[in-house]
Amino acid sequence: MKLQRTTLILLLMALGLGSVVYFLESQGLTQRQESQENKQQIFTFTADDVRSLNINQGNLNITIEHSTSPNPPKWLLKSPVSSPANNASVSYLMDLLVQGKIERVIDASSNQLNEFGLDQPMATIEIKLKNQKNYQLILGKPDFNDRFLYAQTKNSNQADGKINVLLVSKDFSNAVNRELSEWQQTNNTPPNNQMPNSTPLPVPTFTPSP
Numbered sequence: 001m002k003l004q005r006t007t008l009i010l011l012l013m014a015l016g017l018g019s020v021v022y023f024l025e026s027q028g029l030t031q032r033q034e035s036q037e038n039k040q041q042i043f044t045f046t047a048d049d050v051r052s053l054n055i056n057q058g059n060l061n062i063t064i065e066h067s068t069s070p071n072p073p074k075w076l077l078k079s080p081v082s083s084p085a086n087n088a089s090v091s092y093l094m095d096l097l098v099q100g101k102i103e104r105v106i107d108a109s110s111n112q113l114n115e116f117g118l119d120q121p122m123a124t125i126e127i128k129l130k131n132q133k134n135y136q137l138i139l140g141k142p143d144f145n146d147r148f149l150y151a152q153t154k155n156s157n158q159a160d161g162k163i164n165v166l167l168v169s170k171d172f173s174n175a176v177n178r179e180l181s182e183w184q185q186t187n188n189t190p191p192n193n194q195m196p197n198s199t200p201l202p203v204p205t206f207t208p209s210p
Contacts (some may be wrong), residue, residue: 039101042137042153042168045129047094052078054126055093055176062183064090066130077183084185093175097127097137103148103167116150116165117141123176139172140165149173 055062063079075085106116113119117140127135140150148167 039103042100042102042151042166043097043127043135045098045127045133045135047091047098049129049131050094050127051130052128053090053093054128056124056126057122057176058120060180062180064183073185080180081184086183086185089175089178089183093125093172096169096172096175097125100169100172103169106150106165106167107162108165110161110163113140113152113163116152118150118152118165122149122173125176137168137172139168139176142170142173143167146170 050066052063052065061079064085065076065078067074067076073084074087075090077083077085108116118138122139122141125137136154138152142149147170149170149172151166151168152163153166
């Protein structure tokens with residue numbers, strides 16, 4: 001009986017400890033979710049508000065415009081070549097611009113820009129909206145943990161001369177570091193999933209034996 005009582009006590013203690021761990025993990029998850037929800041967005045416009053994008057990577061300057069036609073393609077590559085744009089590449093970048101949030105804001109002086117890679121940025125994104133408003137996102141180097149990118153917006157200068165340096169998603173690096181061919185629509189798949197025209201094979205004929 002003493003053994004059974006000891007086992008019961010240990011079982012109750014294990015259940016109690018499990019409940020405490022579950023409660024603490026639930027509280028931590030809720031706090032992380034609330035923290036993520038409370039983070040400020042980089043920009044407040046929507047994808048439909050955008051008229052054009054310019055992505056300057058230093059050695060490659062890409063200009064993309066929103067098509068005015070209701071028919072595909074939705075985005076048009078205007079520079080350095082004129083062609084339909086790769087919708088997947090543009091949409092990936094657009095989602096980051098529209099939904100991206102600021103992880104943290106760092107107060108810095110203008111002579112510290114080189115410390116964040118913002119004096120010679122990885123890329124500069126110019127966004128022009130249909131209402132004639134313009135936005136800019138300058139992407140610097142990764143932070144010391146290699147989890148986020150240092151970034152700066154057009155209106156990041158403060159009244160006291162300080163500059164707001166933002167920590168943003170490192171996915172921006174994947175979104176802008178592309179070859180020209182990756183911004184262009186591929187022609188491997190015919191439109192509307194139609195197979196290309198082909199000459200039908202002749203139907204064999206048979207002459208009955210006499």
